[in-house]
Amino acid sequence: MNWIILIIAGLFEVGFASCLGKMKETSGNTALLWGTGFVFCLSVSMLLLIKATQTLPIGTAYAVWTGVGAVGTVLVGILVFKEPATLGRLFFITTLIGSIIGLKFMSSAG
Secondary structure: OOOHHHHHHHHHHHHHHHHHHHOOOOOOOHHHHHHHHHHHHHHHHHHHHHEEEEEEEHHHHHHOOOOOOOOHHHHHHHOOOOOOOOHHHHHHHHHHHHHHHHHHHHHHOO
16 A cells, blocks of 8 residues: 555655746746645655655655656656657656666565
């Protein structure tokens, strides 16, 4: 169950990074709303990470949390912010996904 919590925490990391990206594009009340979303997503992400680390090793949990956040943020960047989807970026995102899966299996084996 804590692996699911950890993945959800990583998705909220994507949320706060995305809100940060939208905040820089706006001003006034709109930027304030994105800032509120940033604080909310950051808080939920951290609380879920804390919960997950109660049973998962901190090194593994942190690596997976940041990995899920990084992969998700790059995908949002490509799909929402129209960042380039170069072959190199896609290759390294794929290797990052493989690393996250590998950490999950190695954690289960040990």
